[in-house]
Amino acid sequence: MFRPINALVPFVAGGDTSVGLGIIGLDLGLAVAASIVLQRRLGYRRWHLVHYLAYGSFALSLIHTFTASAxxxxxxxxxxxxxxxxxxxxxxxxxxxxxxxxxxxxxxxxxxx
Missing domain, CATH: 1.20.5 (Single alpha-helices involved in coiled-coils or other helix-helix interfaces)
Structure with a gap:
């Protein structure tokens, strides 16, 4: 049974590993997107470090696509x-x-x- 919490929190209620990796990729991508709004508060160096998470987000989302997609x-x-x-x-x-x-x-x- 799908609940909204399953879309945001990975591995809730025994979720599938490939779906959990996709959720982590989505969460990382949302963190990178949110950091754009917080750029002045974070400072350039921290903001740039947060943007390195985009690589992980892309990789996890790609793994999710290849393992979970029929x-x-x-x-x-x-x-x-x-x-x-x-x-x-x-x-x-x-x-x-x-x-x-x-x-x-x-x-x-x-x-x-």
Whole structure:
């Protein structure tokens, strides 16, 4: 039986592991979204650290999608998902290697932190 608490709190009443991981991913994503409103109170450094949770949120949500989705299993879309994730990781790696010319003037000085 589904109750609203099951959508927010993972592993309540013996919930499935894949569903629990999806709930944790959702909660982390909501925390990152809420931190945008609290950016001035948190300060830039703390706000930036909270935004690292977005990577965990994405990973847990992706695991949830591949383990709990009947469509992914039935349509054989696992390969498409793996290629998409590998492409995203490769793009992030490439962006880290390229020099940041335009962003140099936009960097935050230590006084602003």
């Amino acid at each position: 469509e992914v299993k039935a349509l054989g879309l696992l390969g498409v998902g793996v290629l998409g994730c590998a492409g995203a990781a490769g793009l992030l790696f490439l962006l880290r290697l390229l020099p940041a010319r335009a962003a140099a003037g936009l960097r935050i000085s230590p006084e602003e932190v």
